[in-house]
Amino acid sequence: MKFNLRYFIYTVLLFAIEVLIALFVHDQFIRPYIGDFLVVILIYCFVKSFLNTPVVLTALGVLVFAYTVEFLQYFRIVEVLGLQHSRAARIIIGSAFEWQDMLAYTMGILAVVLVENMNHHKISK
Incomplete structure (x- = not known):
C-alpha cells in the first residue's frame, strides 16, 4: 500500500462530477452513459490512490x-x-440492467488504459 495524492485528487474530482450529474442532470445521454463512463475511471483512481498495482x-x-x-x-x-425504498441504494447500485452500460464501462476502462499508457510513454522518454 502506498498513498498516491494525484490519483486521490482525481478520485475526489470525479466523485464531485458524478454527484453533480446525479443531482442536476436528468437527460438521456450524460447521466446514463457519461456517468457510467466516468464511474469506472473514478473507481480505478480510487484503487490507485492506495494500491500501486499494474495498470x-x-x-x-x-x-x-x-x-x-x-x-x-x-x-x-x-x-x-x-x-428498493432507498434512493441512495438505487443511485449507487442501480436498478436496471442495460447492455449499453457495459459498453460505457468498457469505453471508460479503455480510456484509462490509453491515458495511462500515453503517460507512461511520456515519462519514459
Whole structure:
C-alpha cells in the first residue's frame, strides 16, 4: 500500500462530477452513459490512490467489478437486499440492467488504459 495524492485528487474530482450529474442532470445521454463512463475511471483512481498495482490488472479488476454490479442489477439485487425504498441504494447500485452500460464501462476502462499508457510513454522518454 502506498498513498498516491494525484490519483486521490482525481478520485475526489470525479466523485464531485458524478454527484453533480446525479443531482442536476436528468437527460438521456450524460447521466446514463457519461456517468457510467466516468464511474469506472473514478473507481480505478480510487484503487490507485492506495494500491500501486499494474495498470492493466487494476483496469481489468475494475471492469469485472462494474460488470458484476451490472449483472446484479439484472437479478434486481436492490430489491433482493430490501433496499428498493432507498434512493441512495438505487443511485449507487442501480436498478436496471442495460447492455449499453457495459459498453460505457468498457469505453471508460479503455480510456484509462490509453491515458495511462500515453503517460507512461511520456515519462519514459
